[in-house]
Amino acid sequence: MAKPVKSASKSTTSEIVTEVKAAPPAVPKLDTSKLPVTDHRRKLTKEEIKALTDTERKARRDSRIAARPSAKSRMIKNFDRSLRIVARYVKQLHGTEPHDNLNEIVDHLRAASADLGDLPDTWRPAHAPAAGKSFAVGDKVQISEKRRAHFAFLEDEAGATMRITKVTGKKVVCETPSKARVFLPVHVLVFVNAA
Numbered sequence: 001m002a003k004p005v006k007s008a009s010k011s012t013t014s015e016i017v018t019e020v021k022a023a024p025p026a027v028p029k030l031d032t033s034k035l036p037v038t039d040h041r042r043k044l045t046k047e048e049i050k051a052l053t054d055t056e057r058k059a060r061r062d063s064r065i066a067a068r069p070s071a072k073s074r075m076i077k078n079f080d081r082s083l084r085i086v087a088r089y090v091k092q093l094h095g096t097e098p099h100d101n102l103n104e105i106v107d108h109l110r111a112a113s114a115d116l117g118d119l120p121d122t123w124r125p126a127h128a129p130a131a132g133k134s135f136a137v138g139d140k141v142q143i144s145e146k147r148r149a150h151f152a153f154l155e156d157e158a159g160a161t162m163r164i165t166k167v168t169g170k171k172v173v174c175e176t177p178s179k180a181r182v183f184l185p186v187h188v189l190v191f192v193n194a195a
Contacts, residue, residue: 023191040064072116072123079113135172139164140192154182154193 038059162174
């Protein structure tokens with residue numbers, strides 16, 4: 001790992017001196033067996049996992065969540081990574097037309113990264129609703145043809161038009177033509193086109 005460096009002597013022949021870089025200090029390895037079972041860094045055996053109480057499981061989960069970097073720091077890290085990638089292409093394309101456009105992108109990424117620093121540390125991104133279907137009470141739906149085989153218990157009503165009576169997250173309660181109520185996941189349903 002030695003790097004050759006020319007010495008600053010005035011002789012006509014140049015001497016080569018090697019510098020040896022010191023190895024980085026060794027980081028002591030964490031002995032996880034001494035950590036409490038509620039610490040997420042502790043590696044548990046199968047017996048210890050089975051013996052965990054609900055409160056210990058919750059404490060481990062909370063410990064893992066608390067150890068995660070904030071959404072703000074993750075976003076800044078992603079912006080900086082993008083900036084490094086684009087900057088690398090700017091160097092490769094120096095003197096060409098795309099070079100100027102990429103320089104503008106680098107400037108915008110730097111400005112955005114600086115603006116992200118102004119966000120509060122507790123900032124969380126707003127989660128958009130899942131793309132796709134959003135059902136409401138009263139909508140007319142039916143089970144998609146692809147999924148009807150999984151709902152054979154509905155017999156003839158699997159392809160029939162049903163009315164939604166209740167929406168609960170990723171599942172809905174539908175009323176069949178025979179007034180039976182079924183609890184179905186939304187991913188198997190499609191809207192009925194009103195003709």
